[in-house]
Amino acid sequence: MPPRYPTSTPNKRTSHTCRPQDIVEVLCHRKCGESEEFLVRWRTNPVFPRPPRSILSWHALPELDDCLHHIQLYLEDNPAIQTANDAATSDGATNNSFTSSRKRKLSGDANSSRDTANGLLTPANSADRSRSPSTERTQGSFGPRVYNGILQKKEGRIIAKSLRKLSEAAKEDVATINSTTLPTPAMLHEARSTPLPQAELAIRMKFLELLKPVKNVQLQNLVDKTTPSLNFTFVDDYVLREGVVALPSGEYAGCGENKVRSNSCRPNMGQNMGCEYTQLCECLEYAPVDERALLRKDPELHEQYMQADAAGETIDTMGMPKRFPYSAPKRDGSSAPQTLASYYLEKRDPIFECNDYCNCGKGCKSRVVQKGRKVPLTIFKTENRGWGVYCNEDLVAGEFIDTYLGEVITDEEANRRESEGGTMKNSYLFSLDKFSTVHDGNVEPEDCFTVDGQYMGGPTRFINHSCEPNCRQYAVSLNKHDYRLYNLAFFAYENIPAGTELTFDYFDLDEVEEDEAIRRREAAEQDPKNKDKVRCNCRATKCRGFLW
């Protein structure tokens, strides 16, 4: 006797929401007519989330709109489906290339019956499907629609309703099956040759929705049909987690606040050059001394400074001219960007910018990173390093690109996430420890915060590693007194033509000669200790061979 299903009239007023957190996993998929359906395992008991207590049910794609990342995970775990999808699409790269400006509407939503008059949650439009010949074939091979329980909507949650609690009439409508035997080999076999173009499009559209508020960033995939993880939130600032506090505003220091010195920073100084004009800006207190300017200004002080420096002594350099971090903008009216001075580009000293408490005004040239990204970026699929990033315009050496954003967490929390997340987790965690290594270790390493960009961040979270990178990451502080919370900013380390993948060295190691780099890589490749390490695919001549 064929299984019977609950059938009822769709009731728009009682449509339910599938909560992503109630899904354990997507197990299989099938096609019913035009509809792509997914076998979902729902969590019913937090203590025993696995079979036999959990329930399974088939759902049409539109019902899972809020849980698409589970379908994405299912696709990632089953690359054979990806192959089926590729084979099923003939228009190749053209169809694969997508940008946020080419957002398309998702079709097919109209056919889903979300909830029913009697409170039972049924698969989409089961009554209609049973009339379609092609659907009947599919149903025949897959068996009953609701397994091991009934799904019912209650206060927006999907819950399992015990068969005992159903009326006799409803019980007869329901087929049950042992959930531990699903999906059957036949289901999996059929799924392998069933492409999922609608699900892939829905996943892509969802990501483009996430990307929409991020100005000037596009998505491009000329390699396959995958989409970056939907389990990601784009943010435009750090998200401070428990135990992470910014300095209170009272402890912020700006330049020229006291206005005591005749050359204190103030707006419109030196043809509106601001702090760059004097180089005596108090925000630059801990910036490196401009030795040539000091020699010109005060040869005796210069001599004292040089001696102290040679002896490794720390002296108060306030009042000495400092190295200004950025070039002045071109005065020829061109839109050429301010660039990071070559001293900073090479030495990686922390960069101190002016802030809201400064007396120099908004036009001060010591404000670059705080004004945010100006260049357009594309997140694109690489051939062997997952997603990467390129800039759509030429970049000049020293040009600011963007900051690294994410959740800011304590050292303890970072250790916890690292031990849970495995080696890959490392690539998303960046320690804010610059000031534990400069200025006599102002912060103990265990007091430093960490930025985790894995699930929250900006487009730079997709920048890949290279052992010979074209970008570098710098510490940029907007408050010289705050050693724990500052920006991680990417600058172009060389001229980078538009469309070239942006890369930086995750380990920030000093360069070595080519011969030495090759010697070390070959030794690393032969070392059996490295057999489980993650290979680096940067293809640089000086590649070190492994990421971690």
Ligand SMILES: C[S@@+](CC[C@H](N)C(=O)[O-])C[C@H]1O[C@@H](n2cnc3c(N)ncnc32)[C@H](O)[C@@H]1O
């Ligand atoms: C911060 S993420 C960069 C974005 C990443 N490619 C993605 O698709 O989400 C770091 C991860 O990218 C991959 N990756 C980055 N650089 C790589 C390289 N040079 N070789 C191989 N894999 C790399 C590794 O999987 C690494 O864990």
